[in-house]
Amino acid sequence: MKKAFPILAILTAALLGYAFYEAMFVAPTDQMQGDVYRIIYYHVPSGWTMFVFFFTNFIASIVYLIRRNPKADAVAVAAAEVGLVFCTVVLVTGPLWARPVWGIWWTWDWRLTSTLVLWLIYASYLILRRFSTGGQTPVLAAALAVFGALDMPLVYFSIWFFRTQHPQPVVGGGGSIDPSMLRVWMISWAAFLCFGWLVFWLRYRLEIFKREVEETHSLEAMLEEPRFR
Amino acid sequence: MNYLYAAYAATWIIHGSYLCSLAIRYRRLKREMKDLKPRP
Numbered sequence: 232m233k234k235a236f237p238i239l240a241i242l243t244a245a246l247l248g249y250a251f252y253e254a255m256f257v258a259p260t261d262q263m264q265g266d267v268y269r270i271i272y273y274h275v276p277s278g279w280t281m282f283v284f285f286f287t288n289f290i291a292s293i294v295y296l297i298r299r300n301p302k303a304d305a306v307a308v309a310a311a312e313v314g315l316v317f318c319t320v321v322l323v324t325g326p327l328w329a330r331p332v333w334g335i336w337w338t339w340d341w342r343l344t345s346t347l348v349l350w351l352i353y354a355s356y357l358i359l360r361r362f363s364t365g366g367q368t369p370v371l372a373a374a375l376a377v378f379g380a381l382d383m384p385l386v387y388f389s390i391w392f393f394r395t396q397h398p399q400p401v402v403g404g405g406g407s408i409d410p411s412m413l414r415v416w417m418i419s420w421a422a423f424l425c426f427g428w429l430v431f432w433l434r435y436r437l438e439i440f441k442r443e444v445e446e447t448h449s450l451e452a453m454l455e456e457p458r459f460r
Numbered sequence: 461m462n463y464l465y466a467a468y469a470a471t472w473i474i475h476g477s478y479l480c481s482l483a484i485r486y487r488r489l490k491r492e493m494k495d496l497k498p499r500p
Contacts, residue, residue, distance in 0.1 A: 251468075270467040277471070316478045320471050327467040430479065437486055444489050447496045 232432065243425040250415075250422035258415040270328040276420035277320040280427045284314030285353065285383055287431075292376035295369060304369045305442070307376060308360060309434040313427055315353045322350060333396065341389035342397035349386055352379035 254272035261268035291307035
């Protein structure tokens with residue numbers, strides 16, 4: 232992976248560039264919303280990518296709770312952090328679309344509120360990991376992640392089961408979208424997924440390296456104690 | 461159109477800032493490791 236990384240990074244950058252071109256210049260303009268609707272080519276794929284990483288965190292947390300595998304814990308941390316970055320993008324681009332289309336930046340409907348709660352849950356998860364120093368931190372964090380993941384179906388299905396200000400589902404929910412728009416959506420999602428995966432890999436490697444440094448610190452501390460001399 | 465540009469710019473500012481934070485953390489850890497290693 233280390234050797235392939237620069238090639239994958241170049242390919243991902245090219246794919247992101249192509250997705251941008253498709254979103255800005257190829258996708259047809261929406262009759263109702265005009266060009267501002269093109270925000271969905273960043274907003275929605277970022278949301279889907281966010282789900283992929285939070286789900287990865289959920290699975291890795293379960294694996295850690297069962298097997299106490301440190302690599303699963305490292306995957307969980309990396310996935311939570313990358314997922315939170317994508318969730319931030321969703322929460323920033325959403326209001327930027329809502330302001331010209333709805334006339335308001337924010338409303339406390341099911342979809343928006345549950346997404347904000349999801350962001351807060353994973354921010355808490357990362358704060359717990361950052362500031363808790365006890366040996367049980369990974370277990371507590373994994374438990375929090377498993378319970379926190381319960382918010383994911385609520386976010387996803389909120390627009391199916393509740394009346395919300397947020398648009399109803401157009402993929403798999405009975406709604407429809409123009410095939411040319413769907414195509415650009417998928418290209419954009421593929422690009423963000425590749426980008427997210429590369430960032431996730433970097434974060435995972437950083438977590439492994441951080442643990443190596445911590446272990447070396449512990450060894451140093453042990454060697455400096457008089458009884459080990 | 462301004463909202464569209466703002467959304468696209470915000471997306472890349474968020475991702476760019478995160479990548480910068482990763483680079484800073486990596487550099488800090490590398491320095492820490494370097495300080496720890498020279499012991500004979």
